[in-house]
Amino acid sequence: MKLAIKLAFRNLIGAGLRTWLNVIVLSFSFVIIIWLKGVMSGWDQQAKTDMTNWEIGGGQYWHEAYDPYDPFTFSDSHSPIPGEFRSEIEKGDMEPYLISQGTIYPQGRIQSIMIKGINPKQSIFMLPAHKLDTVMTDAIPSIIGSLMARNLKAGIGDRVTIQWRDNQGTFDAAEILITEIFTVSVPAVDQGQVYIPLDRLQSMMGLEGEATILTYRNSETPVVDVPGWTHRPKEVLTAQVDEMIKMKTTGQSVLYAVLLLLAMLAIFDTQVLSIFRRQKEIGTYVALGYTRRQVVGLFTVEGAMYAVFAALLSAAYGLPFLAWQAKAGWTMPVDASDFGMAIAQTLYPVYSAGLVVSTVLLVLLVTTVVSYWPSRRIAKMNPTEALRGKIQ
Numbered sequence: 001m002k003l004a005i006k007l008a009f010r011n012l013i014g015a016g017l018r019t020w021l022n023v024i025v026l027s028f029s030f031v032i033i034i035w036l037k038g039v040m041s042g043w044d045q046q047a048k049t050d051m052t053n054w055e056i057g058g059g060q061y062w063h064e065a066y067d068p069y070d071p072f073t074f075s076d077s078h079s080p081i082p083g084e085f086r087s088e089i090e091k092g093d094m095e096p097y098l099i100s101q102g103t104i105y106p107q108g109r110i111q112s113i114m115i116k117g118i119n120p121k122q123s124i125f126m127l128p129a130h131k132l133d134t135v136m137t138d139a140i141p142s143i144i145g146s147l148m149a150r151n152l153k154a155g156i157g158d159r160v161t162i163q164w165r166d167n168q169g170t171f172d173a174a175e176i177l178i179t180e181i182f183t184v185s186v187p188a189v190d191q192g193q194v195y196i197p198l199d200r201l202q203s204m205m206g207l208e209g210e211a212t213i214l215t216y217r218n219s220e221t222p223v224v225d226v227p228g229w230t231h232r233p234k235e236v237l238t239a240q241v242d243e244m245i246k247m248k249t250t251g252q253s254v255l256y257a258v259l260l261l262l263a264m265l266a267i268f269d270t271q272v273l274s275i276f277r278r279q280k281e282i283g284t285y286v287a288l289g290y291t292r293r294q295v296v297g298l299f300t301v302e303g304a305m306y307a308v309f310a311a312l313l314s315a316a317y318g319l320p321f322l323a324w325q326a327k328a329g330w331t332m333p334v335d336a337s338d339f340g341m342a343i344a345q346t347l348y349p350v351y352s353a354g355l356v357v358s359t360v361l362l363v364l365l366v367t368t369v370v371s372y373w374p375s376r377r378i379a380k381m382n383p384t385e386a387l388r389g390k391i392q
Contacts, residue, residue: 005301012305019306022266026310026363029259031318034359036252038322038349039330040245045350046185047241048234053126054186056237057095058219061085061229063212066099068188071114074101075165078210082226085214093218095122096211098201102164104194106152113194115164117201124217127189131180132197139177140200145190146183156181162194167206174204185345260363264370271303271374296375303371307364325349 012019052058066077081089081096088094098117103110118125120133132141139159144152154160156178163173176196184190202208219234285295329346 005305012302012309018270019309022263022270022306023309023313025266026263026306026367027314027318029263030310030314030359030363031321032259033256033363034318034351034356035322035325035349036255037249037355037359038326038351039347040249040252041352041355042326042348042350043248044241044245046347047245048238050185051238051241052234054184054189055125056232056234057124057215058217058221059234060216060232060237061214061226062232064228064230066212071101071112074099074114074212078205078207078212079228080209081211081214082229084224084226088216088221092121092123093221094214094216095119095124096198097213097215098198098205098207098210099212100164100201100205102162102194104152105161105163106154111151111192113162113192115162115201116193116195117198118195119198124215126184127195128180128182129195132195134179136177139175140196141179142176143180143182143195144178145193146181147187147190148193149178149181151191154178164204166204172204260366263363264366267303267306267367268370268374271299271371274299274302296372299375300368300372303375304364304368306371307360307367310363311360322349322351326351 063077063079065073067073078098085094089096095118100115100117102113102115104113105111118127118129118132120129120131122129128143131143134141140162144154149155152160158178159175160178161173162176163171165171176194198211202210214229223231223233225231285298290298326349329348331346
């Protein structure tokens with residue numbers, strides 16, 4: 001085996017430009033596959049982190065009637081905050097949300113919104129809820145996201161009229177004062193959302209002490225079975241992101257296959273040409289006592305060494321590139337808010353040792369198989385005819 005490796009190395013180096021062209025093409029496949037997989041891994045981590053910090057915390061309890069995709073359930077999806085959670089709420093480890101459907105009238109226009117009541121002193125979310133901690137008699141303090149502000153064409157200090165229907169079915173209206181505009185990469189926290197103090201919304205709705213969602217801080221908090229409330233762990237709340245990542249990864253597999261196909265085609269053609277041109281050499285090996293199996297192994301090792309050289313070459317220029325991308329990130333050419341998912345405008349790839357090793361092993365395995373395939377012809381050669389340079 002050691003002799004085969006030495007002979008394979010010598011033959012590849014002796015092939016000159018042909019060898020390095022194959023190695024360069026294969027190295028591109030290494031770098032691009034690792035980079036794209038790193039982007040997907042980075043998106044996965046970044047999306048879940050942003051959702052945790054801005055929307056879901058460590059997990060949530062939903063009122064059993066609440067359906068975020070059906071606004072008609074909002075009027076019934078509320079009930080008094082369970083006594084089992086009072087201590088957690090007092091410690092700041094759990095925060096109640098009250099949600100109501102409403103309408104906003106910016107500059108004479110009309111738009112449906114979700115009015116969310118949140119504790120101004122909360123610390124679970126990154127929402128600037130402290131901007132709601134102000135005393136106002138002629139308007140309701142509120143905060144909105146940058147996308148919402150752009151749709152409303154509103155800024156900090158602007159006053160806008162909102163309308164809602166209370167628990168008795170009576171419509172009412174008031175002015176809100178925008179005290180802060182925040183930027184977030186989670187569209188569900190921004191689009192169509194208006195945040196006001198929890199106690200104000202409870203008073204407006206006639207639902208003192210009631211909530212729609214209870215969010216807890218620590219994902220390891222023991223689950224409590226409370227009648228009328230449904231527990232939603234973080235894994236369930238981030239399932240949509242997992243499905244999106246899986247779908248994108250499946251789509252990228254087509255690109256991986258094309259890259260590998262191009263590289264493997266080049267290696268396959270090289271091996272076929274090499275066997276055709278080196279028949280005398282093959283006959284000499286057999287005449288010197290090599291078995292056909294050993295000669296096939298020699299050519300297979302030669303093909304596999306393309307992947308080894310490509311891995312070394314890709315490490316030379318790929319490591320600086322991948323490290324730079326992990327630091328600078330990849331800024332998407334389109335507005336990330338159009339995706340409707342928790343995705344930042346700039347994604348920072350995340351590479352793991354398992355990702356690199358699995359990619360190298362995959363390419364090495366495929367290269368070895370592609371090299372062995374044409375090498376099987378050697379086993380059918382007649383040594384005498386091979387020495388004379390004739391095709392059998």
